[in-house]
Amino acid sequence: MSVDTNIVRKIASLARIAVSDGEVEAMTGELNNILGWVEQLGEVDTDGIEPLHTVIPNQLRLRDDVITDGNIRDKVLANAPQAEHGFFAVPKVIE
Numbered sequence: 001m002s003v004d005t006n007i008v009r010k011i012a013s014l015a016r017i018a019v020s021d022g023e024v025e026a027m028t029g030e031l032n033n034i035l036g037w038v039e040q041l042g043e044v045d046t047d048g049i050e051p052l053h054t055v056i057p058n059q060l061r062l063r064d065d066v067i068t069d070g071n072i073r074d075k076v077l078a079n080a081p082q083a084e085h086g087f088f089a090v091p092k093v094i095e
Contacts, residue, residue, distance in 0.1 A: 012027075073086060
């Protein structure tokens with residue numbers, strides 16, 4: 001695929017970017033170079049190569065998924081400006 005000045009102007013219009021005539025000429029060459037690199041990447045033979053998901057082998061350390069209630073309600077509520085019946089008390093927002 002080749003990019004010409006009309007396509008660059010259309011892209012600039014869609015992106016709402018003001019581009020001068022000199023910039024259009026420069027961008028035409030740059031976009032054609034980028035598309036050339038993409039075409040080169042498409043020519044690389046990747047058959048039999050497993051997709052890479054990380055550069056280094058890294059395993060996450062997992063902990064047991066244990067459900068607890070924390071047993072620290074009183075410590076948490078000690079930080080509250082106001083607590084009632086074991087819950088945070090907040091002012092009414094909707095009237």
